[in-house]
Amino acid sequence: MPTTDRGKAQRAVVEKVLALEREKAFADTAVVGGLEGFIARHVPEASHLVSGYAGRDPESRAQAVTALELWLATPHPREPLSAIPVSRLPGVGKKRAELLGRLGIRTVEDLLTFFPRRLEDRSQLRSIAQVRDGEVVLVRGAVRAKSRVKVRRGLELVKVALDDGTGLLFAIWFNQPWIWDQIVQDGRYALYGKAQLRYGEMQLENPVWEEEGTGLQTGRWVPIYPTTEGLTQPILQNLIRHALHRFGGQVDDVVPKEIRDRFGLPTRRDAISRIHAPADPPDFEAARRALAFEELLLLQLGIAQRRAPVPSGGRSLAPDRTLLGRFVNGLPFALTPSQQRAVHAIEQDLRSPQPMLRLLQGDVGSGKTVVAAAACLMAVSAGAQAAVMAPTEILAEQHHLVVQDLMRDLPVRVGYLSGGLGRKERRELLRAIADGEVDLVVGTHALIEEDVVFRDLALAVVDEQHRFGVVQRAALEAKGRGTNILVMSATPIPRTVVLTLYGEFAVSVLDEMPSSRGAVRTVWLSESRREDAYRDVADWLLRGEKGYVVFPLVAESEELDLRAASEGYEELRARFPEHGVALLHGQMPSEDKRAAMAAFRAGEVQLLVATTVVEVGLDVPDASFLVIEHADRFGLAQLHQLRGRIGRKGQPAVCYAIGDPTTDEARQRLAAFRDLTDGFKIAEADLRIRGPGDLLGTEQSGFVSQLRATDLTRDLPLLERAREEALRLAKEGIPPELGREATRRFGESLSLLGV
Ligand code: ADP
Ligand code: MG
Secondary structure (H helix, E strand, C coil): CCCCCHHHHHHHHHHHHHHHHHCCCCCCCCCCCHHHHHHHHHHHHHHHHHHHHHHHCHHHHHHHHHHHHHHHHHHCCCCCCHEEEEHHHHCCHHHHHHHHHHHCEEHHHHHHCCCCCCCECCCCCCCCHHCCEEEEEEEEEEEEEEEEEEEEECEEEEEEEEEEEEEEEEEEEEEECHHHHHCCCCEEEEEEEEEEECCCCCEEEEEEEEEEECCCCCCCEEEEEECCCCCCCCHHHHHHHHHHHHHHCCCCCCCCHHHHHHHHCCCCHHHHHHHCCCHHHHHHHHHHHHHHHHHHHHHHHHHHHCCCCCCCCCCCCCCCCCHHHHHHHHCCCCCCCCHHHHHHHHHHHHHHHCCEEEEEEEEECCCCCHHHHHHHHHHHCCCCEEEECCCHHHHHHHHHHHHHCCCCCCCCEEECCCCCHHHHHHHHHHHHHHHHCCCCEEEEHHCCCCCCCCCEEEEEEEHHHHCCHHHHHHHHCCCCEEEEEEECCCCCCCCHHHHHCCCEEEEEEECCCCCCCCCEEEECCCHHHHHHHHHHHHHHHHHCCCCEEEEECCCHHHHHHHHHHHHHHHHHHHHHHCEEEECCCCCHHHHHHHHHHHHHHCCCCCEEEEEHHHHHCCCCEEEEEEEEHHHCCCHHHHHHHHCCCCCCCCCCCCCEEEECCCCCCHHHHHHHHHCCHHHHHHHHHHHHHHHHHHCCHHHHHHHCCCCCCCCCCCHHHHHHHHHHHHHHHHCCCCHHHHCCCCCHHHHHHEEECCC
């Protein structure tokens, strides 16, 4: 109980009631409505002590009263809502608690912050005479007739006729026999549902219903929650209403009043009660924004807190400008302005004693590799070592080839560390890395194995971050001292996601394409028109062009997928015997992969049949066409990555996406893929179509799902403001209670993320 004056007065009242109850021999007559309800209202924290009081025998009641008296006599700090299990609420037994747990709801706080996804307008009453087929309507009236029919085994229906004076309408519920007892003849009810004209009758199938005048499920804007099997909308709504009623008053403010006032935000208590019972959509949105601002502020504060002290071991590097100039002048092309800006920003970072933490973003083909190479050169020219980590052997090897080529005339010794090295080779390379005889090491996650020791690692470049856990990034970082980090994202990420997940990163964006790049044309074909694509492929091959046929490969059906790819390969080989057809998939021995890639580069192989291993980063500039089989099974970002593999010299190129999507989401995805070419637009479409949870890897999505009120598809302005406030607070000193709250809510996931 609170130890305020109000708390004291309240305690006195409760004590008096308990004394009276004792006097009346535990007859449950001390207060109107019973002791249990009274305690629930006045000292909800102790209500578990008197649960089921009315049904207990006098002895058990006496024990309960004694327990309560004892409880009152000992000082109790108020129990935080995050410590009260949902099972404390009436109607929540073991089974229901488990179902709630599936939605991530374990405590009263979880329940109160389980926000509705949307509102449904059930406020507009319609007279039955005006109900039209296909409309979603709210009607009210009296039940004139009821019937119950067992159509067949497993199908039972309850049907009622509702009369509102203007006409008759029928409601039918399937397999909900209990409704028969709940709806009474001549009772008045409100029904909400979709009207359908059937056999000349206007019917509502499985409508939402309640007694007229209840005003919970109908007659207003009703919040709609995500549910799970066994937990219906009304059950959740009731639980939340109950929790609000009983615990809503204990919701404390989080955002300091000064900030709330400046942004015109309601208190947390107000916002929480309004988001669950809004008057209308603007009211809902105002509450949602207040709660979103709060969680975004806390998140940014959490990030700021973790970052606060300048990591020890930071040092400034002095890159050699002359060498950098030689590198840039030796390129067969001029850097784009955004590449120049990125290189410049990285140079500043390296010179600063604070370790660099930079995200390099750019669309497929925007030229991230050259920027990374320049970064490595700068670190090496300052006398230190650099490492580049790629997610697959093929990519690592390609980076190695490209980097070696770029550094060809420069004093940079490049090494390649892969899982495929022989024991002796590996030992020799490790020695060279440890002695500093190798300046720049390119590799896979073989780089983070324990026995890889650098003489002086100053820069770690991590390509295609999404593929690596943050743990792996950290492991590479730990091989140096105050290591500078450059993360290259495989595809563009929407700005909201960048600010959320990479809040502490500086960001360089390559937002223009090297001028040589033309747009790839994309066609989407249904399976029945697959042959059209392959007739085109025959033409491409006859003209001497090369390209890819890609099959999906997902872990769950790996064997089947591999078989499909191999069969596809056999067919194509038989069909185009003169053009060289090769197969490439992740489970092939490295030797064979390398041979297939080399033959494709050299042109001996014109058609490369591959599984998704080619999705990221392959750079064979003269590949001009791409067929994607089962395109509906790929993610949008993946599709975009794949498409980025062709037309890299600016030559005309065509992508054939073959697929018959079965879900709405997949249809939207393929349409977006066909219609959009800009990677940033694609990323935003992806976020809209899938929601943030799926957009990111598992670690990240767990983290983003903690944002309960935020909508990353449209809260960018809010996020930017929250971030500004957080940065200001971090500078002026974060109020301790705010800092604690940030840690409580986001600390764990931030440390998981390695932020
Ligand atoms: P991504 O950003 O997808 O990793 P890459 O770094 O692989 O892109 O670059 C794509 C292609 O564009 C490469 O062949 C590269 O040599 C070329 N390239 C990079 N920068 C430029 C530029 N400024 N002008 C012309 N071509 C460039
Ligand atoms: Mg790349």
